[in-house]
Amino acid sequence: MNARTPLVAPVAGLPRPARPSLCVVVPVHNEIDVLPLFLERLGAVLTMLPVVPEILFVDDGSRDGSLAWIERAAVTDSRIGLLQLSRNFGKEAAMTAGLDHAEAEVVVVMDADLQDPPEQLPRMLDAWFQGNDVIVMKRRSRNGDSPGKRIAAAAYYRLLARVGEIPIPVDVGDFRLMSRRAVLALRTLPERNRYMKGLFAWIGMPQVQLEFERPARAAGNTRWPLMKLIGLAADGLTSFSVLPLRFAGVAGMLAACFALVMALVYAGKTVLFGESVDGFPTLIVSIFFIGGLQLCGLGILGEYVGRIYTEVKQRPLYLRQSYRPARQQSDRLERQSV
Incomplete structure (x- = not known):
């Protein structure tokens, strides 16, 4: 019999024994x-x-x-x-x-x-x-x-x-x-x-x-130690909330906004001072945007998938x-x- 299943259903409202x-x-x-x-x-x-x-x-x-x-x-x-x-x-x-x-x-x-x-x-x-x-x-x-x-x-x-x-x-x-x-x-x-x-x-x-x-x-x-405390904190957040998954989308949007700011900075720099390397601003902005979006999302998804993997093994x-x-x-x- 499964040790995690009670043999008797809990009963509420029973009087407390004098010497439990x-x-x-x-x-x-x-x-x-x-x-x-x-x-x-x-x-x-x-x-x-x-x-x-x-x-x-x-x-x-x-x-x-x-x-x-x-x-x-x-x-x-x-x-x-x-x-x-x-x-x-x-x-x-x-x-x-x-x-x-x-x-x-x-x-x-x-x-x-x-x-x-x-x-x-x-x-x-x-x-x-x-x-x-x-x-x-x-x-x-x-x-x-x-x-x-x-x-x-x-x-x-x-x-x-x-x-x-x-x-x-x-x-x-x-x-x-x-x-x-x-x-x-x-x-x-x-x-x-x-x-x-x-x-x-x-x-x-x-x-x-x-x-x-x-x-x-x-x-x-x-x-x-510190790493065990961090692991316990991650267990708490992922076991009782899906908010970190939503945070991945928010973080991706922030990365995109930051990439836009960088694009404007590089555009202004190019207009004012010129750019010695053709295509560098576009390349670096694209890498930052895509990389930040993917890594943040994959990291959070990985936390949940890892816990699903542990549960499935039983x-x-x-x-x-x-x-x-x-x-x-x-x-x-x-x-x-x-």
């Missing part, structure tokens, strides 16, 4: 420096919450000892589950894998670098008890980011909000809480080019935004190497089945 099961999905890629502190802070918060907790670490091809550390921690902490992917598939695929394996009534997605503070979980759970299916965490600030990255991120989120076919919240990352109903809805979305922020917004459902101060990384270095989003659910969660599911 909660799964925290944590994608991990080379985070050995921060994992001990992350588990300490998250564990302390989960102990205070009225939930049956599970911490599902998704190892996305770590090479720094993160996997071995999680395996050791799971021996002494029954709340820890581990999903190991066969290689590094990227954060979007790792989040998808975690959501595919999360069976709790409440699911939280958060990063291990502590830029998503675990101390926000009580506020998020309170909002879920009030009947919301999705609780998104909006960054009030971006501490630890360079000024250039802050400006670029702010501009990108606002551009995406304007050109996208669906409203995607501004300054909101992947840190969020979802009901079982929302998770099942996400599992029905099969696309390979996954921009999770857009998919989270696409499913709709009752939701609320909570603001928080985003701290700097607690340890280690960012796993998002390769799985990720390959699972091993999966060990939390012992505490396994015991709960066994009691429910009896």
